[in-house]
Amino acid sequence: MLPYKNLIIIDKNSEVPIYKQISLQFIDLIQEGKLLPGSKLPSTRSLALDLHLHRKTIMAVYETLVSEDWIDSQPRKGYIVSPNLPVVRPRSYHKKISPFSTKGKFDFDRREIIHFTFNTDSKNNIIIDDGFPDTSLLPFTTINKEFRKSLDKVITKDNSKYVLDSAGFKNSLQTFLNQTRGIDFSFENLFITRGGQMAIYLAASLIIKPGDKVVVTDPSYFIADALFEKLGADIIRVPVDDQGMRTDILEDILKKQNIKLIYVIPHHHHPTTVTMSVERRNHLLELINIYNPAVIEDDYDYDFQFKYDPYLPLASGDHNGNIIYIGSLTKVLGTPFRLGYMIATEEFLAAVSKLRILIDLKGDLIIEQTVAAMINSGDLARHIQKTNKIYSQRCDLLCNLLNEELNDYINYSKPSGGLALWLTFKPKYELSKIIKHTHENGLSVKSNFYCTGKNAHYNSFRFGFASMEEKKIRDAVHILKNSVKKMY
Ligand SMILES: Cc1ncc(COP(=O)(O)O)c(C=O)c1O
Numbered sequence: 001m002l003p004y005k006n007l008i009i010i011d012k013n014s015e016v017p018i019y020k021q022i023s024l025q026f027i028d029l030i031q032e033g034k035l036l037p038g039s040k041l042p043s044t045r046s047l048a049l050d051l052h053l054h055r056k057t058i059m060a061v062y063e064t065l066v067s068e069d070w071i072d073s074q075p076r077k078g079y080i081v082s083p084n085l086p087v088v089r090p091r092s093y094h095k096k097i098s099p100f101s102t103k104g105k106f107d108f109d110r111r112e113i114i115h116f117t118f119n120t121d122s123k124n125n126i127i128i129d130d131g132f133p134d135t136s137l138l139p140f141t142t143i144n145k146e147f148r149k150s151l152d153k154v155i156t157k158d159n160s161k162y163v164l165d166s167a168g169f170k171n172s173l174q175t176f177l178n179q180t181r182g183i184d185f186s187f188e189n190l191f192i193t194r195g196g197q198m199a200i201y202l203a204a205s206l207i208i209k210p211g212d213k214v215v216v217t218d219p220s221y222f223i224a225d226a227l228f229e230k231l232g233a234d235i236i237r238v239p240v241d242d243q244g245m246r247t248d249i250l251e252d253i254l255k256k257q258n259i260k261l262i263y264v265i266p267h268h269h270h271p272t273t274v275t276m277s278v279e280r281r282n283h284l285l286e287l288i289n290i291y292n293p294a295v296i297e298d299d300y301d302y303d304f305q306f307k308y309d310p311y312l313p314l315a316s317g318d319h320n321g322n323i324i325y326i327g328s329l330t331k332v333l334g335t336p337f338r339l340g341y342m343i344a345t346e347e348f349l350a351a352v353s354k355l356r357i358l359i360d361l362k363g364d365l366i367i368e369q370t371v372a373a374m375i376n377s378g379d380l381a382r383h384i385q386k387t388n389k390i391y392s393q394r395c396d397l398l399c400n401l402l403n404e405e406l407n408d409y410i411n412y413s414k415p416s417g418g419l420a421l422w423l424t425f426k427p428k429y430e431l432s433k434i435i436k437h438t439h440e441n442g443l444s445v446k447s448n449f450y451c452t453g454k455n456a457h458y459n460s461f462r463f464g465f466a467s468m469e470e471k472k473i474r475d476a477v478h479i480l481k482n483s484v485k486k487m488y
Pocket of ligand 1: 196197330
Protein backbone atom coordinates (compact mmCIF):
# COMPACT_ATOMS: atom_id res chain seq x y z
CA MET A 1 0.00 0.00 0.00
CA LEU A 2 1.31 3.47 -0.82
CA PRO A 3 1.91 5.85 2.09
CA TYR A 4 -1.17 7.95 1.33
CA LYS A 5 -0.75 9.89 4.55
CA ASN A 6 2.41 11.44 3.09
CA LEU A 7 1.42 11.44 -0.55
CA ILE A 8 -1.87 13.26 -0.36
CA ILE A 9 -1.57 16.87 0.63
CA ILE A 10 -4.69 18.74 1.64
CA ASP A 11 -4.91 22.50 1.57
CA LYS A 12 -7.65 23.47 3.96
CA ASN A 13 -7.50 27.10 2.78
CA SER A 14 -8.04 26.25 -0.85
CA GLU A 15 -11.25 27.03 -2.62
CA VAL A 16 -11.21 23.58 -4.16
CA PRO A 17 -13.31 21.22 -2.04
CA ILE A 18 -11.28 18.64 -0.13
CA TYR A 19 -12.89 15.63 -1.85
CA LYS A 20 -11.94 17.21 -5.20
CA GLN A 21 -8.33 17.88 -4.12
CA ILE A 22 -7.98 14.24 -3.12
CA SER A 23 -9.62 12.96 -6.32
CA LEU A 24 -7.22 15.02 -8.45
CA GLN A 25 -4.23 13.67 -6.53
CA PHE A 26 -5.46 10.10 -7.02
CA ILE A 27 -5.72 10.78 -10.76
CA ASP A 28 -2.13 12.09 -10.71
CA LEU A 29 -0.96 8.92 -8.94
CA ILE A 30 -2.68 6.78 -11.57
CA GLN A 31 -1.33 8.81 -14.48
CA GLU A 32 2.18 8.78 -13.08
CA GLY A 33 2.03 5.00 -12.82
CA LYS A 34 2.37 5.01 -9.04
CA LEU A 35 -1.01 3.31 -8.87
CA LEU A 36 -1.11 0.63 -11.53
CA PRO A 37 -4.27 -0.71 -13.25
CA GLY A 38 -5.86 -3.37 -11.03
CA SER A 39 -4.17 -2.28 -7.81
CA LYS A 40 -6.28 -2.25 -4.69
CA LEU A 41 -7.13 1.01 -2.94
CA PRO A 42 -7.42 1.40 0.81
CA SER A 43 -10.87 1.06 2.31
CA THR A 44 -12.78 4.29 2.87
CA ARG A 45 -12.50 3.71 6.60
CA SER A 46 -8.71 3.28 6.70
CA LEU A 47 -7.99 6.15 4.29
CA ALA A 48 -10.27 8.43 6.31
CA LEU A 49 -8.33 7.46 9.44
CA ASP A 50 -4.98 8.06 7.72
CA LEU A 51 -5.98 11.48 6.44
CA HIS A 52 -7.90 12.50 9.56
CA LEU A 53 -11.07 13.10 7.54
CA HIS A 54 -14.64 11.99 7.74
CA ARG A 55 -15.38 8.71 6.00
CA LYS A 56 -18.06 10.46 3.92
CA THR A 57 -15.41 12.67 2.30
CA ILE A 58 -13.49 9.61 1.15
CA MET A 59 -16.69 8.03 -0.12
CA ALA A 60 -17.24 11.19 -2.19
CA VAL A 61 -13.68 10.86 -3.56
CA TYR A 62 -14.20 7.26 -4.63
CA GLU A 63 -17.63 7.98 -6.10
CA THR A 64 -16.15 10.78 -8.22
CA LEU A 65 -13.36 8.52 -9.41
CA VAL A 66 -15.81 5.70 -10.20
CA SER A 67 -18.02 8.07 -12.16
CA GLU A 68 -14.99 9.13 -14.24
CA ASP A 69 -13.92 5.47 -14.76
CA TRP A 70 -10.57 5.89 -12.98
CA ILE A 71 -11.48 3.24 -10.44
CA ASP A 72 -13.95 0.35 -10.15
CA SER A 73 -16.06 -0.65 -7.20
CA GLN A 74 -16.01 -4.43 -6.74
CA PRO A 75 -18.61 -6.19 -4.59
CA ARG A 76 -17.09 -7.39 -1.28
CA LYS A 77 -13.60 -6.47 -2.47
CA GLY A 78 -13.66 -2.72 -2.30
CA TYR A 79 -12.12 -0.34 -4.81
CA ILE A 80 -9.42 -1.04 -7.40
CA VAL A 81 -7.82 1.09 -10.10
CA SER A 82 -9.64 0.34 -13.37
CA PRO A 83 -7.90 -2.60 -15.01
CA ASN A 84 -8.58 -1.24 -18.50
CA LEU A 85 -6.73 2.05 -18.25
CA PRO A 86 -4.00 2.58 -20.86
CA VAL A 87 -0.57 1.49 -19.60
CA VAL A 88 1.19 4.28 -17.79
CA ARG A 89 4.81 4.46 -16.80
CA PRO A 90 6.16 5.41 -13.41
CA ARG A 91 7.28 9.00 -13.47
CA SER A 92 8.64 11.32 -10.89
CA TYR A 93 6.03 12.81 -8.57
CA HIS A 94 6.66 16.47 -8.75
CA LYS A 95 9.21 17.06 -11.46
CA LYS A 96 9.89 15.70 -14.88
CA ILE A 97 13.67 15.60 -14.23
CA SER A 98 15.11 13.19 -11.67
CA PRO A 99 16.40 15.18 -8.69
CA PHE A 100 19.48 12.93 -8.74
CA SER A 101 20.46 14.13 -12.21
CA THR A 102 21.43 17.50 -10.71
CA LYS A 103 24.49 18.22 -8.58
CA GLY A 104 22.82 18.90 -5.26
CA LYS A 105 23.41 22.05 -3.23
CA PHE A 106 25.29 20.71 -0.21
CA ASP A 107 29.02 20.70 0.31
CA PHE A 108 31.11 17.59 0.90
CA ASP A 109 34.72 16.44 0.80
CA ARG A 110 35.53 16.52 -2.90
CA ARG A 111 39.24 15.82 -2.57
CA GLU A 112 40.35 12.99 -4.81
CA ILE A 113 40.86 10.21 -2.28
CA ILE A 114 42.13 7.65 -4.71
CA HIS A 115 44.49 8.39 -7.57
CA PHE A 116 44.17 5.20 -9.55
CA THR A 117 41.83 3.53 -11.95
CA PHE A 118 41.44 -0.11 -12.75
CA ASN A 119 41.30 -1.00 -16.38
CA THR A 120 37.86 -2.54 -16.51
CA ASP A 121 37.70 -2.95 -20.27
CA SER A 122 37.02 -6.65 -20.65
CA LYS A 123 37.03 -6.71 -24.45
CA ASN A 124 40.28 -8.64 -24.35
CA ASN A 125 40.14 -12.24 -23.28
CA ILE A 126 43.56 -12.15 -21.64
CA ILE A 127 43.64 -9.96 -18.57
CA ILE A 128 46.51 -9.75 -16.10
CA ASP A 129 45.15 -8.85 -12.68
CA ASP A 130 47.38 -7.70 -9.85
CA GLY A 131 47.12 -10.87 -7.77
CA PHE A 132 43.74 -12.59 -7.53
CA PRO A 133 43.11 -16.26 -6.79
CA ASP A 134 41.67 -18.61 -9.39
CA THR A 135 38.06 -19.03 -8.27
CA SER A 136 37.51 -21.82 -10.82
CA LEU A 137 39.57 -24.03 -8.48
CA LEU A 138 37.16 -23.61 -5.57
CA PRO A 139 35.43 -26.77 -4.25
CA PHE A 140 32.03 -25.76 -5.60
CA THR A 141 30.06 -28.78 -4.39
CA THR A 142 31.32 -28.38 -0.84
CA ILE A 143 30.66 -24.64 -0.80
CA ASN A 144 27.17 -25.20 -2.19
CA LYS A 145 26.39 -27.80 0.45
CA GLU A 146 27.79 -25.77 3.33
CA PHE A 147 26.09 -22.60 2.12
CA ARG A 148 22.69 -24.31 2.17
CA LYS A 149 23.37 -25.67 5.63
CA SER A 150 24.41 -22.28 6.92
CA LEU A 151 21.22 -20.73 5.54
CA ASP A 152 19.33 -23.10 7.79
CA LYS A 153 21.38 -21.97 10.75
CA VAL A 154 21.03 -18.27 10.08
CA ILE A 155 17.48 -18.10 8.73
CA THR A 156 15.39 -20.41 10.84
CA LYS A 157 11.73 -20.47 11.83
CA ASP A 158 12.71 -20.84 15.46
CA ASN A 159 13.84 -17.39 16.64
CA SER A 160 15.60 -18.79 19.67
CA LYS A 161 17.96 -20.78 17.44
CA TYR A 162 19.23 -18.01 15.20
CA VAL A 163 22.96 -17.71 14.75
CA LEU A 164 23.27 -14.09 15.73
CA ASP A 165 26.95 -13.34 15.83
CA SER A 166 30.39 -14.34 14.58
CA ALA A 167 31.38 -16.36 17.65
CA GLY A 168 31.20 -19.76 15.92
CA PHE A 169 33.23 -18.56 12.97
CA LYS A 170 35.71 -16.89 15.28
CA ASN A 171 36.24 -20.18 17.10
CA SER A 172 36.95 -22.02 13.86
CA LEU A 173 39.15 -19.24 12.53
CA GLN A 174 41.13 -19.14 15.76
CA THR A 175 41.92 -22.84 15.39
CA PHE A 176 42.93 -22.32 11.74
CA LEU A 177 45.18 -19.38 12.59
CA ASN A 178 46.73 -21.18 15.56
CA GLN A 179 47.59 -24.11 13.31
CA THR A 180 49.07 -22.00 10.51
CA ARG A 181 50.54 -18.79 12.00
CA GLY A 182 52.16 -19.70 15.29
CA ILE A 183 50.74 -16.54 16.87
CA ASP A 184 49.96 -16.75 20.58
CA PHE A 185 46.51 -15.21 21.03
CA SER A 186 43.14 -15.91 22.62
CA PHE A 187 39.55 -15.68 21.39
CA GLU A 188 39.30 -12.10 22.72
CA ASN A 189 42.27 -11.03 20.58
CA LEU A 190 40.51 -11.88 17.32
CA PHE A 191 38.16 -9.58 15.43
CA ILE A 192 36.30 -10.41 12.22
CA THR A 193 35.94 -7.90 9.38
CA ARG A 194 34.61 -7.92 5.84
CA GLY A 195 38.01 -8.28 4.20
CA GLY A 196 41.50 -7.15 5.15
CA GLN A 197 40.82 -3.68 3.78
CA MET A 198 38.18 -2.99 6.41
CA ALA A 199 40.59 -4.13 9.10
CA ILE A 200 43.28 -1.72 7.86
CA TYR A 201 40.71 1.07 7.73
CA LEU A 202 39.44 0.46 11.26
CA ALA A 203 42.90 0.14 12.79
CA ALA A 204 44.38 3.15 10.99
CA SER A 205 41.35 5.33 11.74
CA LEU A 206 41.76 4.72 15.45
CA ILE A 207 45.48 5.40 15.44
CA ILE A 208 46.13 8.24 13.00
CA LYS A 209 45.29 11.85 13.77
CA PRO A 210 45.99 14.62 11.21
CA GLY A 211 49.71 15.42 11.13
CA ASP A 212 50.80 12.10 12.68
CA LYS A 213 53.86 10.55 11.13
CA VAL A 214 53.29 7.20 9.47
CA VAL A 215 56.05 5.06 7.98
CA VAL A 216 55.32 2.98 4.89
CA THR A 217 57.58 1.33 2.37
CA ASP A 218 58.51 2.88 -0.95
CA PRO A 219 56.55 1.71 -2.92
CA SER A 220 53.65 0.57 -0.74
CA TYR A 221 50.14 -0.84 -1.12
CA PHE A 222 48.41 2.02 -2.91
CA ILE A 223 45.02 1.69 -1.20
CA ALA A 224 46.60 1.82 2.27
CA ASP A 225 48.55 4.88 1.09
CA ALA A 226 45.32 6.54 0.01
CA LEU A 227 43.72 5.78 3.37
CA PHE A 228 46.64 7.19 5.40
CA GLU A 229 46.58 10.34 3.26
CA LYS A 230 42.86 10.70 3.76
CA LEU A 231 43.35 10.48 7.54
CA GLY A 232 45.83 13.35 7.29
CA ALA A 233 48.99 11.37 7.99
CA ASP A 234 52.42 12.76 7.26
CA ILE A 235 53.73 9.80 5.24
CA ILE A 236 57.41 8.87 5.45
CA ARG A 237 58.63 6.34 2.90
CA VAL A 238 61.35 3.80 3.60
CA PRO A 239 62.90 1.97 0.62
CA VAL A 240 62.48 -1.75 0.04
CA ASP A 241 65.26 -3.94 -1.31
CA ASP A 242 65.54 -7.68 -1.93
CA GLN A 243 65.29 -8.32 1.84
CA GLY A 244 62.24 -6.15 2.42
CA MET A 245 61.93 -2.84 4.26
CA ARG A 246 65.32 -1.17 4.97
CA THR A 247 65.18 -1.34 8.75
CA ASP A 248 68.52 0.52 9.06
CA ILE A 249 66.88 3.56 7.49
CA LEU A 250 63.79 3.01 9.63
CA GLU A 251 65.99 3.03 12.74
CA ASP A 252 67.43 6.44 11.82
CA ILE A 253 63.92 7.78 11.37
CA LEU A 254 62.72 6.36 14.68
CA LYS A 255 65.71 7.89 16.47
CA LYS A 256 64.88 11.37 15.19
CA GLN A 257 61.11 11.50 14.83
CA ASN A 258 58.02 10.54 16.72
CA ILE A 259 56.48 7.83 14.57
CA LYS A 260 52.86 6.98 15.31
CA LEU A 261 52.40 4.02 13.00
CA ILE A 262 54.44 1.68 10.82
CA TYR A 263 52.59 -0.16 8.05
CA VAL A 264 54.49 -3.22 6.92
CA ILE A 265 53.83 -6.22 4.64
CA PRO A 266 56.54 -8.78 5.49
CA HIS A 267 55.25 -11.63 3.28
CA HIS A 268 55.11 -11.02 -0.46
CA HIS A 269 55.20 -7.30 0.03
CA HIS A 270 52.68 -5.36 -2.01
CA PRO A 271 53.60 -4.36 -4.65
CA THR A 272 57.15 -5.77 -4.93
CA THR A 273 56.34 -9.33 -3.66
CA VAL A 274 59.63 -9.40 -1.68
CA THR A 275 59.58 -11.45 1.54
CA MET A 276 61.35 -9.81 4.46
CA SER A 277 64.49 -11.61 5.62
CA VAL A 278 64.90 -13.05 9.13
CA GLU A 279 67.56 -10.44 9.99
CA ARG A 280 65.27 -7.58 9.05
CA ARG A 281 62.35 -9.15 10.92
CA ASN A 282 64.43 -9.45 14.09
CA HIS A 283 65.72 -5.92 13.68
CA LEU A 284 62.19 -4.60 13.18
CA LEU A 285 60.96 -6.41 16.31
CA GLU A 286 63.86 -4.87 18.27
CA LEU A 287 62.90 -1.40 17.03
CA ILE A 288 59.25 -1.98 17.88
CA ASN A 289 60.20 -2.88 21.44
CA ILE A 290 62.43 0.17 21.85
CA TYR A 291 60.33 2.88 20.21
CA ASN A 292 56.81 1.48 20.73
CA PRO A 293 55.08 2.69 17.56
CA ALA A 294 51.82 1.04 16.56
CA VAL A 295 52.50 -1.45 13.77
CA ILE A 296 50.01 -2.75 11.23
CA GLU A 297 51.33 -6.05 9.90
CA ASP A 298 49.37 -6.66 6.71
CA ASP A 299 49.68 -10.38 5.97
CA TYR A 300 47.15 -10.43 3.15
CA ASP A 301 48.35 -13.58 1.38
CA TYR A 302 50.31 -15.53 4.01
CA ASP A 303 48.54 -18.77 3.07
CA PHE A 304 50.34 -18.96 -0.25
CA GLN A 305 53.88 -20.09 0.52
CA PHE A 306 55.65 -22.15 -2.12
CA LYS A 307 58.35 -23.35 0.25
CA TYR A 308 57.76 -25.73 3.13
CA ASP A 309 59.42 -23.60 5.77
CA PRO A 310 57.80 -20.16 5.59
CA TYR A 311 58.75 -17.45 8.04
CA LEU A 312 56.17 -16.91 10.73
CA PRO A 313 54.45 -13.52 10.96
CA LEU A 314 56.12 -10.73 12.93
CA ALA A 315 53.16 -10.94 15.31
CA SER A 316 54.37 -14.38 16.42
CA GLY A 317 57.46 -12.69 17.92
CA ASP A 318 57.83 -10.46 20.94
CA HIS A 319 56.27 -7.02 20.29
CA ASN A 320 54.71 -5.77 23.54
CA GLY A 321 51.22 -5.83 22.03
CA ASN A 322 52.23 -3.13 19.54
CA ILE A 323 51.44 -5.19 16.44
CA ILE A 324 48.01 -5.29 14.89
CA TYR A 325 48.03 -8.35 12.69
CA ILE A 326 45.71 -8.23 9.69
CA GLY A 327 44.80 -11.09 7.39
CA SER A 328 42.30 -11.96 4.72
CA LEU A 329 40.40 -14.94 3.41
CA THR A 330 39.52 -13.17 0.18
CA LYS A 331 42.84 -14.25 -1.31
CA VAL A 332 42.11 -17.88 -0.42
CA LEU A 333 38.48 -18.04 -1.49
CA GLY A 334 38.23 -15.20 -3.99
CA THR A 335 36.93 -11.67 -3.77
CA PRO A 336 33.22 -12.58 -3.51
CA PHE A 337 34.02 -13.88 0.00
CA ARG A 338 34.54 -10.67 1.91
CA LEU A 339 36.21 -12.02 5.04
CA GLY A 340 39.14 -10.57 6.92
CA TYR A 341 40.35 -10.41 10.50
CA MET A 342 42.51 -8.59 12.96
CA ILE A 343 44.54 -9.95 15.88
CA ALA A 344 45.38 -7.32 18.49
CA THR A 345 45.16 -6.51 22.18
CA GLU A 346 41.74 -6.79 23.79
CA GLU A 347 41.74 -3.10 24.68
CA PHE A 348 42.39 -2.05 21.08
CA LEU A 349 39.78 -4.44 19.72
CA ALA A 350 37.14 -3.02 22.08
CA ALA A 351 37.65 0.35 20.36
CA VAL A 352 37.70 -1.31 16.92
CA SER A 353 34.42 -3.03 17.66
CA LYS A 354 32.74 0.27 18.54
CA LEU A 355 34.07 1.98 15.42
CA ARG A 356 32.94 -0.84 13.18
CA ILE A 357 29.35 -0.43 14.33
CA LEU A 358 29.34 2.98 12.66
CA ILE A 359 29.81 1.45 9.22
CA ASP A 360 28.64 -2.14 9.57
CA LEU A 361 26.51 -3.59 12.34
CA LYS A 362 27.31 -7.22 11.67
CA GLY A 363 29.34 -9.44 9.42
CA ASP A 364 28.01 -11.71 6.71
CA LEU A 365 26.84 -14.52 8.99
CA ILE A 366 25.87 -16.87 6.17
CA ILE A 367 29.30 -16.73 4.56
CA GLU A 368 30.96 -16.95 7.98
CA GLN A 369 29.04 -20.14 8.80
CA THR A 370 29.95 -21.59 5.42
CA VAL A 371 33.63 -20.93 5.86
CA ALA A 372 33.58 -22.12 9.49
CA ALA A 373 32.26 -25.46 8.26
CA MET A 374 35.01 -25.62 5.63
CA ILE A 375 37.63 -24.95 8.29
CA ASN A 376 36.18 -27.58 10.64
CA SER A 377 36.03 -30.25 7.94
CA GLY A 378 39.55 -29.55 6.69
CA ASP A 379 38.22 -28.51 3.26
CA LEU A 380 39.74 -25.06 3.53
CA ALA A 381 43.20 -26.43 4.36
CA ARG A 382 42.94 -28.91 1.47
CA HIS A 383 41.92 -26.13 -0.91
CA ILE A 384 44.90 -24.03 0.17
CA GLN A 385 47.25 -26.97 -0.30
CA LYS A 386 45.88 -27.72 -3.75
CA THR A 387 45.94 -24.13 -5.00
CA ASN A 388 49.41 -23.53 -3.57
CA LYS A 389 50.71 -26.32 -5.75
CA ILE A 390 49.00 -24.97 -8.86
CA TYR A 391 50.02 -21.37 -8.20
CA SER A 392 53.59 -22.45 -7.60
CA GLN A 393 53.60 -24.24 -10.99
CA ARG A 394 52.11 -21.18 -12.68
CA CYS A 395 54.76 -19.00 -11.05
CA ASP A 396 57.52 -21.37 -12.30
CA LEU A 397 56.07 -21.30 -15.80
CA LEU A 398 55.86 -17.52 -15.81
CA CYS A 399 59.48 -17.17 -14.66
CA ASN A 400 60.68 -19.59 -17.34
CA LEU A 401 58.80 -17.70 -20.03
CA LEU A 402 60.06 -14.34 -18.80
CA ASN A 403 63.63 -15.66 -18.92
CA GLU A 404 63.17 -17.06 -22.41
CA GLU A 405 61.21 -14.26 -24.03
CA LEU A 406 61.70 -10.99 -22.17
CA ASN A 407 65.06 -11.32 -20.47
CA ASP A 408 66.63 -8.37 -22.30
CA TYR A 409 63.90 -5.96 -21.31
CA ILE A 410 63.02 -6.70 -17.72
CA ASN A 411 64.13 -7.27 -14.14
CA TYR A 412 62.30 -9.37 -11.61
CA SER A 413 62.84 -11.64 -8.62
CA LYS A 414 60.94 -14.85 -8.24
CA PRO A 415 58.51 -14.53 -5.30
CA SER A 416 58.55 -17.18 -2.57
CA GLY A 417 54.76 -17.34 -2.60
CA GLY A 418 51.71 -15.21 -3.20
CA LEU A 419 49.61 -14.60 -6.24
CA ALA A 420 51.66 -12.10 -8.25
CA LEU A 421 55.12 -11.27 -9.53
CA TRP A 422 56.57 -7.74 -9.62
CA LEU A 423 57.74 -7.16 -13.16
CA THR A 424 59.97 -4.16 -13.80
CA PHE A 425 60.87 -3.01 -17.28
CA LYS A 426 64.27 -1.43 -17.83
CA PRO A 427 63.97 2.39 -17.93
CA LYS A 428 64.28 2.72 -21.70
CA TYR A 429 61.19 0.54 -22.25
CA GLU A 430 58.31 2.73 -21.20
CA LEU A 431 55.79 0.39 -19.63
CA SER A 432 52.73 2.65 -19.79
CA LYS A 433 53.13 2.78 -23.58
CA ILE A 434 53.82 -0.95 -23.84
CA ILE A 435 50.64 -1.68 -21.90
CA LYS A 436 48.63 0.50 -24.29
CA HIS A 437 50.10 -1.45 -27.20
CA THR A 438 49.34 -4.84 -25.69
CA HIS A 439 45.82 -3.64 -24.96
CA GLU A 440 45.26 -3.14 -28.67
CA ASN A 441 46.63 -6.62 -29.29
CA GLY A 442 44.41 -8.66 -26.99
CA LEU A 443 46.11 -8.32 -23.59
CA SER A 444 44.85 -6.02 -20.84
CA VAL A 445 46.83 -5.20 -17.72
CA LYS A 446 44.27 -4.47 -15.05
CA SER A 447 46.29 -2.14 -12.86
CA ASN A 448 48.64 0.42 -14.38
CA PHE A 449 49.17 2.12 -11.06
CA TYR A 450 52.92 1.55 -10.78
CA CYS A 451 53.84 2.77 -14.23
CA THR A 452 51.78 5.93 -14.70
CA GLY A 453 51.48 9.40 -13.17
CA LYS A 454 53.60 10.03 -10.09
CA ASN A 455 54.53 6.34 -10.05
CA ALA A 456 55.80 6.22 -13.64
CA HIS A 457 59.40 5.86 -12.36
CA TYR A 458 58.71 2.37 -10.98
CA ASN A 459 58.02 1.26 -14.58
CA SER A 460 56.55 -1.93 -13.12
CA PHE A 461 53.35 -3.86 -12.69
CA ARG A 462 52.15 -6.83 -10.69
CA PHE A 463 51.73 -9.84 -12.93
CA GLY A 464 48.98 -11.83 -11.22
CA PHE A 465 49.82 -15.34 -12.38
CA ALA A 466 47.59 -17.23 -9.92
CA SER A 467 44.29 -16.66 -11.71
CA MET A 468 45.70 -17.48 -15.19
CA GLU A 469 45.68 -20.87 -16.83
CA GLU A 470 48.98 -21.89 -18.41
CA LYS A 471 47.93 -21.07 -21.96
CA LYS A 472 46.93 -17.57 -20.96
CA ILE A 473 50.25 -17.02 -19.20
CA ARG A 474 52.07 -18.13 -22.38
CA ASP A 475 49.91 -15.92 -24.61
CA ALA A 476 50.30 -12.95 -22.28
CA VAL A 477 54.11 -13.14 -22.23
CA HIS A 478 54.13 -13.61 -25.99
CA ILE A 479 51.99 -10.50 -26.58
CA LEU A 480 54.17 -8.50 -24.18
CA LYS A 481 57.28 -9.57 -26.06
CA ASN A 482 55.79 -8.75 -29.47
CA SER A 483 54.71 -5.33 -28.27
CA VAL A 484 58.16 -4.45 -26.89
CA LYS A 485 59.84 -5.71 -30.05
CA LYS A 486 57.54 -3.74 -32.32
CA MET A 487 57.94 -0.57 -30.31
CA TYR A 488 61.73 -0.61 -29.72
C1 LIG B 1 48.47 -5.70 0.44
C2 LIG B 1 47.00 -5.85 0.58
N1 LIG B 1 46.45 -5.69 1.77
C3 LIG B 1 45.12 -5.80 1.96
C4 LIG B 1 44.28 -6.09 0.92
C5 LIG B 1 42.80 -6.16 1.17
O1 LIG B 1 42.32 -7.43 1.06
P1 LIG B 1 40.76 -7.78 1.11
O2 LIG B 1 40.38 -8.15 -0.27
O3 LIG B 1 40.68 -8.88 2.07
O4 LIG B 1 40.03 -6.57 1.61
C6 LIG B 1 44.82 -6.29 -0.36
C7 LIG B 1 43.95 -6.60 -1.48
O5 LIG B 1 44.34 -6.83 -2.58
C8 LIG B 1 46.20 -6.17 -0.53
O6 LIG B 1 46.77 -6.34 -1.72
